[in-house]
Amino acid sequence: MFIDECTIKVTAGDGGRGCSSFRREKYEPMGGPNGGDGGRGGDVVLVGDENTNNLIDFKYKPHWKGERGEHGMGKDRHGREGKAAELRMPLGTIVTDEATGRVVAEVLEQGQRIVLCQGGNGGWGNTHFKSSTNRAPRRSNPGEIGESGTYRLVLKSIADVGLVGFPNAGKSSLTQRITRARPRTAAYPFTTLHPQIGVIDYPETYDRLLLADVPGLIAGASDNRGLGHRFLRHIERCTLLMFLIDMAGVDGREPGDDYQTLLDELGAYDAALLAKPRVVVANKMDLAAAAEHLAAFRGQHDVEVLPISCETQDGLTALKSTLRMRVEEMAAVPVAGAGDVNPINTDES
Numbered sequence: 116m117f118i119d120e121c122t123i124k125v126t127a128g129d130g131g132r133g134c135s136s137f138r139r140e141k142y143e144p145m146g147g148p149n150g151g152d153g154g155r156g157g158d159v160v161l162v163g164d165e166n167t168n169n170l171i172d173f174k175y176k177p178h179w180k181g182e183r184g185e186h187g188m189g190k191d192r193h194g195r196e197g198k199a200a201e202l203r204m205p206l207g208t209i210v211t212d213e214a215t216g217r218v219v220a221e222v223l224e225q226g227q228r229i230v231l232c233q234g235g236n237g238g239w240g241n242t243h244f245k246s247s248t249n250r251a252p253r254r255s256n257p258g259e260i261g262e263s264g265t266y267r268l269v270l271k272s273i274a275d276v277g278l279v280g281f282p283n284a285g286k287s288s289l290t291q292r293i294t295r296a297r298p299r300t301a302a303y304p305f306t307t308l309h310p311q312i313g314v315i316d317y318p319e320t321y322d323r324l325l326l327a328d329v330p331g332l333i334a335g336a337s338d339n340r341g342l343g344h345r346f347l348r349h350i351e352r353c354t355l356l357m358f359l360i361d362m363a364g365v366d367g368r369e370p371g372d373d374y375q376t377l378l379d380e381l382g383a384y385d386a387a388l389l390a391k392p393r394v395v396v397a398n399k400m401d402l403a404a405a406a407e408h409l410a411a412f413r414g415q416h417d418v419e420v421l422p423i424s425c426e427t428q429d430g431l432t433a434l435k436s437t438l439r440m441r442v443e444e445m446a447a448v449p450v451a452g453a454g455d456v457n458p459i460n461t462d463e464s
């Protein structure tokens with residue numbers, strides 16, 4: 116199952132208690148205070164993990180706790196620090212504090228560590244309280260309580276190129292052809308039920324692009340027809356959108372209408388998607404009807420169209436280099452929408 120939103124409850128560990136004790140040895144009367152400090156409680160830490168693209172772990176295990184710090188002990192022994200709770204999150208996870216409704220963190224990079232809740236400090240042992248006037252303090256501090264909270268997680272996958280198209284247009288076939296991902300393909304609509312990310316390799320230059328294969332869109336998706344359009348969040352952060360059109364009209368629709376419908380549905384979800392640069396790709400050019408449809412399409416829409424066939428693999432090399440060129444062009448321009456999310460601990464109201 117694919118989960119891209121859920122709520123978690125986390126609690127960092129409390130600090131350990133400070134200890135109150137006195138040195139006791141044979142022939143050593145009046146030994147001084149020697150109570151150790153409590154250990155710090157374990158933090159709750161988010162760790163970016165590129166090997167997962169799913170929040171399912173958190174759906175089924177919504178409670179996470181940092182370990183309590185160990186209590187201080189006699190003979191000046193300090194308590195051990197509590198172990199942190201490490202939550203391995205897919206890249207692209209946005210974390211909102213339910214109490215304030217504010218975004219507190221965004222996991223973007225492999226290995227990135229974000230402390231979501233801090234463990235409590237350990238309490239002081241009674242050695243800290245000795246002074247010239249009180250040489251036998253009995254006072255020690257309790258540990259601090261660890262921070263806690265309820266957080267909403269929303270995954271918006273990170274990819275350079277997002278695929279947009281009707282069911283059966285060949286999105287997954289194309290993903291199979293140009294990446295190492297192996298999404299299922301079949302001759303019926305809605306084969307793909309959740310987003311999958313594939314890597315397009317450019318061995319000559321060691322470059323790579325991430326491609327997001329998402330479920331198909333249909334007319335009325337914004338009114339929840341088909342799979343709805345909620346999954347479009349997974350292309351929100353793409354630099355470039357690739358519109359894949361079944362140019363042979365295998366399912367009996369007009370390719371030109373398909374393109375318009377896709378634009379309408381994207382706009383209904385979020386107009387910002389229409390502002391993104393796009394590449395229009397005509398698939399299934401190996402089929403007989405395709406050439407004629409392509410000519411008609413070019414008459415209808417004033418966009419550049421790249422003809423390909425996933426079947427014969429024609430045009431795929433050209434497509435790959437176009438994608439790279441367009442993404443690189445955009446890398447020079449600041450991406451709209453990037454930086455909307457504040458990293459943790461920034462102060463702005």
Ligand SMILES: Nc1nc2c(ncn2[C@@H]2O[C@H](COP(=O)(O)OP(=O)(O)OP(=O)(O)O)[C@@H](O)[C@H]2O)c(=O)[nH]1
Nearest residue numbers: 282283285286287288300301305306307331425426
């Ligand atoms: N003739 C021909 N058939 C193709 C081509 N590309 C894909 N197909 C076929 O079209 C059908 C649908 O392909 P998929 O890749 O599953 O389509 P999809 O867009 O991922 O579909 P959903 O996941 O259902 O949204 C499959 O039967 C493919 O074999 C092509 O270039 N030529």
Ligand SMILES: [Mg+2]
Nearest residue numbers: 286287306307
């Ligand atoms: Mg598919």
